[in-house]
Amino acid sequence: MKQIAIIGxxxxxxxxxxAIAKAGYSVTLxxxxxxxxxxxxxxxxxxxxxxxxxxxxxxxxxxxxxxxRAWWLSHVPEITQPVELILPVYExxxxxxxxxxxxxxxxxxxxxxxxxxxxxxxxxxxxxxxAPTLKSQGLRGGFVFYDGQMDDYxxxxxxxxxxxxxxxxxxxxxxxxxxxxxxxxxxxTDKKQYDAIINVAGPWTVSLLTDSQLPSAYQLDxxxxxxxxxxxxxxxxxxxxxxxxPRICFALPYQGQTLVGTxxxxxxxxxxxxxxxxxxKYLVNVYNAYFTDSKSVDDIDETFSGVRPLIHCAxxxxxxxxxYALETQGRIVTVYGGKWTTARALGQKVANAxxxxx
Ligand SMILES: Cc1cc2nc3c(=O)[nH]c(=O)nc-3n(C[C@H](O)[C@H](O)[C@H](O)COP(=O)(O)OP(=O)(O)OC[C@H]3O[C@@H](n4cnc5c(N)ncnc54)[C@H](O)[C@@H]3O)c2cc1C
Numbered sequence: 507m508k509q510i511a512i513i514g515x516x517x518x519x520x521x522x523x524x525a526i527a528k529a530g531y532s533v534t535l536x537x538x539x540x541x542x543x544x545x546x547x548x549x550x551x552x553x554x555x556x557x558x559x560x561x562x563x564x565x566x567x568x569x570x571x572x573x574x575r576a577w578w579l580s581h582v583p584e585i586t587q588p589v590e591l592i593l594p595v596y597e598x599x600x601x602x603x604x605x606x607x608x609x610x611x612x613x614x615x616x617x618x619x620x621x622x623x624x625x626x627x628x629x630x631x632x633x634x635x636x637a638p639t640l641k642s643q644g645l646r647g648g649f650v651f652y653d654g655q656m657d658d659y660x661x662x663x664x665x666x667x668x669x670x671x672x673x674x675x676x677x678x679x680x681x682x683x684x685x686x687x688x689x690x691x692x693x694x695t696d697k698k699q700y701d702a703i704i705n706v707a708g709p710w711t712v713s714l715l716t717d718s719q720l721p722s723a724y725q726l727d728x729x730x731x732x733x734x735x736x737x738x739x740x741x742x743x744x745x746x747x748x749x750x751x752p753r754i755c756f757a758l759p760y761q762g763q764t765l766v767g768t769x770x771x772x773x774x775x776x777x778x779x780x781x782x783x784x785x786x787k788y789l790v791n792v793y794n795a796y797f798t799d800s801k802s803v804d805d806i807d808e809t810f811s812g813v814r815p816l817i818h819c820a821x822x823x824x825x826x827x828x829x830y831a832l833e834t835q836g837r838i839v840t841v842y843g844g845k846w847t848t849a850r851a852l853g854q855k856v857a858n859a860x861x862x863x864x
Contacts (some may be wrong), residue, residue, distance in 0.1 A: 507532045510860060511691050511700040513682045513714065514707040517598065517658075519846045520665045521853030522704050527672035529857045534700075535674060536693070538681035542662035545708050546846060548779075548812025550756055550767050553578050553586060553654030553714055553847045555616065557745065558754055560609050567829045569616045571847045575654045576620035577846070588654040589758065591743040592637055594796065603627075610651050622652035637742060639797050645823040652816045654745070658846060665849075666801030684718045687836025702863045704856055706841040709749065709815040715774055715840065723833040724817045724842045728774065732781035732790045732811040733767030736801060740764045748792055755792045763807060763820055766793050773813065781809035819845040830855065837863055 508531050512523045515537030527533045535541075556564075557573035578586050593610075597601050610625040626649065628636060633648045640648075666676060684692040689700045707714050715722045739759040746755045758765045769785040786803050794800050817831055830844035830852055839859050844852045 507702040508786050508860075509534070510702045510704065511536060512704045512706060513685070513691075514705070514710075515539075515666075515676065515678070516544055516546035516706070516708045517662050517665065517706065517842055517849040518546075518852055519706040520662060520669060521849040522541075522692070522706050522841070522856040523674045523676075523853075524665055524669040524672065525578050525671055525850075525857035526704070526854035526860055527674045529860065531701075531860065533669070533674045535676045536680045536682050536691070537676065540678050541666055541676060542609075545812040545815070546811050547659040548731075548733075549658045549846050550731075551656055551658050551758070551760055551765065552589070552726070552756070553656050555612050555613060555653070555847075556845070557609060558828075560612055561699070563610075565616065567848075568613070570820065571845065572613075572617040572620055574847050574849075574851055576617070577849055577850065578661070579622075579654050579655065582661060585661045585664060586656045588652050589619045589743045591651055591653060591745045591756075592640075592641055592648050593651065593745045593747075594633065594637070594648040595646045597646060598749070599646075600750075600752070601747065603646065606649060610649055613651065616651065622654075625651035626802050634678055637744075639740070639799055641796060641798055651745075653661055653743075654685055654847075655760070656846075657761070664726050676754060681831075682714065682728065684761050685714065685720070685838055686718065687720070687838060689811070689837035702860050704841065704860075705838060706856070709775065709813045711815065711842060712831055712841055720835065720838070722840065722842075724831055727814075727818055728772065728818040729814045729816055730771045730773045730779060731768035732771075732785040732789070733765055734786055734806045734807060735760070735808040735810075736764040736766070736793075737762075737807045738764060738799075744796065746796055751797050751831055755789065757793060757796070766790075770814075775813075779811050779813055781811050785811075815843055834859060834863065839863070 512535040553575045555568040631646045744757040831839045
């Protein structure tokens with residue numbers, strides 16, 4: 507039986523291990539800390555198509571993510587659930603009501619029969635009843651639409667259990683130092699030989715190639731995203747255009763708290779992955795722009811941050827919009843980028859790439 511090594515115990519590594527084991531290979535996963543402790547446990551906890559990606563015309567990716575959203579919701583209902591999201595529209599909201607309506611119509615169409623429920627428009631008076639804590643001055647109304655929500659850490663552990671049932675060996679506290687084109691993998695004390703190595707180390711993917719003196723087809727833009735948590739839970743989820751910016755933030759009920767995120771701050775792998783004071787203030791300001799129960803940074807219960815491994819192609823700037831990409835060199839398959847929601851689809855594509863390796 508062919509022996510495959512996976513490097514990285516985030517959701518993309520775990521889903522790759524699961525798919526490759528399903529295809530009948532012997533799989534060993536190396537994680538330098540513990541599984542599901544890095545980016546994959548610091549997400550906004552949404553299983554979503556990504557409404558905002560429609561503005562970048564990423565229709566294929568949104569469609570794939572909506573299909574995957576439906577899969578997680580129907581197969582693991584104990585750790586996932588649909589979430590109702592309100593998109594309030596004010597006099598000064600940058601995107602017009604009709605543009606938002608078009609986006610939501612398309613979002614429903616792309617979900618097809620996987621749709622949770624179609625979006626709806628509420629007039630201001632009806633929306634105020636639905637969302638009594640929303641500021642009412644200048645409120646024109648709002649859309650209600652649906653996405654999925656998860657406990658990302660527990661859902662990742664669920665995937666790990668599925669993989670282990672198929673015989674995947676998960677080795678924690680095992681940092682991979684270097685990989686070679688012939689399938690050799692080097693850890694602190696040893697070298698092992700594999701038929702294929704899958705480098706799926708999230709934000710650390712390119713640095714592992716660099717340490718191994720190997721080229722990379724893509725570079726990663728490392729962008730930190732932070733969240734803050736308040737102790738009183740919102741009654742519903744909100745999709746909030748950030749005033750004066752093209753960005754959006756979410757305010758979500760999550761495990762008895764309110765989760766507000768996220769930010770976008772460029773960083774290096776050497777910097778600590780924590781929420782800065784400026785990010786905390788930014789998120790409090792976004793919250794206060796919409797809700798009547800004004801908050802201060804002193805009301806923040808907890809913060810957490812992760813680093814998005816966003817890809818851009820070294821030779822083609824247009825490809826920066828791609829969500830994930832695979833590269834094969836020798837016996838190494840490298841995974842660049844990848845959302846939480848689409849990790850299972852990504853894992854399947856990695857498994858499809860394995861038999862091609864000679
Ligand atoms: C702020 C934020 C919010 C997000 N929200 C969402 C969301 O709501 N929905 C969604 O679908 N997506 C979301 N994403 C995207 C998603 O969370 C990530 O793209 C995804 O979790 C990346 O998973 P990964 O397995 O590739 O990386 P990681 O989870 O970072 O896993 C990589 C693993 O590799 C290990 N590793 C690194 N180097 C080595 C080595 N040399 N040897 C052994 N192990 C190594 C690391 O320790 C780590 O555990 C969000 C991302 C961020 C940052």
